[in-house]
Amino acid sequence: MYLPFLLSLAMVGLARSSGCGRDIPSEFPSPGSSKSLHLPGTDREYRLYIPATYDKNRPTPLYFSFHGASKDMLEQEELSQFSNPEFNKDGIAIYPNSKNGYWLSNPKADTSRPNDLDFTNDLLSHMEELLCIDSSRVYSARKSNGGGFTIVIACNATVGSRFAAFASVSGAYYDNDETPGIGPCAPAQREKGYPFLEFHGTIDTTAPIDGSTSKNPKLPTIDILEGWAERNGCGHDAKWAQNVTVFENPLVKHAIWDCDGKNGIVQHYREGDNGHCWPSTVPNDDYTSHPDQCPLGKYVFNATEYIFDFFAGCRLEV
Numbered sequence: 001m002y003l004p005f006l007l008s009l010a011m012v013g014l015a016r017s018s019g020c021g022r023d024i025p026s027e028f029p030s031p032g033s034s035k036s037l038h039l040p041g042t043d044r045e046y047r048l049y050i051p052a053t054y055d056k057n058r059p060t061p062l063y064f065s066f067h068g069a070s071k072d073m074l075e076q077e078e079l080s081q082f083s084n085p086e087f088n089k090d091g092i093a094i095y096p097n098s099k100n101g102y103w104l105s106n107p108k109a110d111t112s113r114p115n116d117l118d119f120t121n122d123l124l125s126h127m128e129e130l131l132c133i134d135s136s137r138v139y140s141a142r143k144s145n146g147g148g149f150t151i152v153i154a155c156n157a158t159v160g161s162r163f164a165a166f167a168s169v170s171g172a173y174y175d176n177d178e179t180p181g182i183g184p185c186a187p188a189q190r191e192k193g194y195p196f197l198e199f200h201g202t203i204d205t206t207a208p209i210d211g212s213t214s215k216n217p218k219l220p221t222i223d224i225l226e227g228w229a230e231r232n233g234c235g236h237d238a239k240w241a242q243n244v245t246v247f248e249n250p251l252v253k254h255a256i257w258d259c260d261g262k263n264g265i266v267q268h269y270r271e272g273d274n275g276h277c278w279p280s281t282v283p284n285d286d287y288t289s290h291p292d293q294c295p296l297g298k299y300v301f302n303a304t305e306y307i308f309d310f311f312a313g314c315r316l317e318v
C-alpha cells in the first residue's frame with residue numbers, strides 16, 4: 001500500500017520526461033536491441049538502442065553518439081560500443097546519421113535548414129516524448145568531425161543547455177565563427193557549467209592535436225580545452241590543475257582543469273603513439289582498417305569506459 005509513495009520518493013531529483021509511463025512505441029526496438037529509424041516528418045535517420053533494463057516508469061539516461069566524417073550511424077554504434085551493456089549499464093543510446101556524411105562545422109556539411117542542430121534538438125524532444133528519459137542526464141559523445149560538432153552543440157544556447165556533459169574523441173575543431181547556422185560560441189549561462197572530456201592521439205594526421213593550417217584549417221586541441229576552461233570560470237589561458245601520467249608505455253597523460261569550484265570540469269587524455277582512432281583495448285574498426293593511423297593495433301584503455309565514468313558524475317540542475 002505504501003509502495004507507490006516510496007517509489008515516488010525514490011524518484012525525487014530525477015527529471016521525468018513526458019514519455020514516462022508510456023509503452024515503448026511498436027516501431028522502436030525492443031529492450032536489449034537496436035534499430036534504424038527515421039525522425040517522423042523528416043528524411044533524417046538515426047539508430048536507437050534501448051537497454052534490456054528499460055522500465056517505462058523509471059527515467060533513463062540518454063547517450064548520443066555521433067559518427068565521424070564520411071562514416072555513418074552503424075559504424076559509430078560498432079566503434080563507440082554505446083549499445084554494449086558492459087560499458088553502458090542502463091542507458092538509452094542514440095546514433096544520429098548526418099545528411100551527407102559530414103556534420104555542421106565541417107566545410108563539406110550541408111548547412112541548409114533544418115540543419116544538424118535543428119535535427120539534434122528535435123530528435124531529443126522526440127525521445128523525451130516517447131520514452132522515459134531522465135532529462136538531467138542527456139549526454140553527447142562523438143568522433144572526429146562529430147567531435148567538432150560536439151562543440152557546435154555546446155556553443156548553441158538552445159541545444160547545448162539540454163546536455164549535461166560532452167565528450168570528444170579525436171575531434172576535428174574547425175573555426176566556426178563565420179559559418180552560417182553556427183556563429184560564435186555562445187552557450188547559455190548555467191551554474192554547473194559545461195563538463196567537457198577530450199581524447200586525442202599525438203600522431204593524429206587527420207585532426208592533428210596541434211591543429212593544422214592546410215586546406216581544412218583546424219584549431220589546436222589546447223585552444224579548445226582552454227576555451228572551455230575559460231567559459232567554465234577558469235581565467236583566460238588557464239593552465240591545467242594536474243597533468244598526470246596514467247600509462248608509461250605508450251605515454252598517456254591525463255590533464256584536468258578545476259574551474260571556479262567545479263573540479264575536473266574539463267579533462268583531456270593525450271594518447272602517445274595513437275592517431276585518429278577510438279581508444280579500445282579490443283581492436284575496433286579504426287585499428288583494423290587504419291593501421292597507418294593506429295599502429296599499435298589496439299590501445300591501453302577504453303575511451304568508452306572513461307566517457308561513461310565521466311558522464312556518471314554530471315547531471316543538469318532541473
Ligand SMILES: *[C@@H]1O[C@H](CO)[C@@H](O)[C@H](O)[C@H]1NC(C)=O
Nearest residue numbers: 117118121156158159181182
Ligand atoms: C541554436 O540552435 C537552434 C535549434 O537548432 C536554432 O534555431 C538557433 O538558430 C541556433 N542559434 C544560433 C545562435 O545559431
Ligand SMILES: *[C@@H]1O[C@H](CO)[C@@H](O)[C@H](O)[C@H]1NC(C)=O
Nearest residue numbers: 222240243244253255268270
Ligand atoms: C601534459 O604533459 C604532456 C607531456 O609532458 C605535454 O606534452 C602536454 O602538453 C601537457 N598538457 C596537456 C594539456 O596535455
Ligand SMILES: *[C@H]1O[C@@H](CO)[C@H](O)[C@@H](O)[C@@H]1NC(C)=O
Nearest residue numbers: 086087281282300301302305
Ligand atoms: C577495457 O579495458 C580493459 C583494460 O583496463 C579492461 O580489462 C576491460 O574490462 C575494459 N572493458 C570494459 C567493457 O570496461
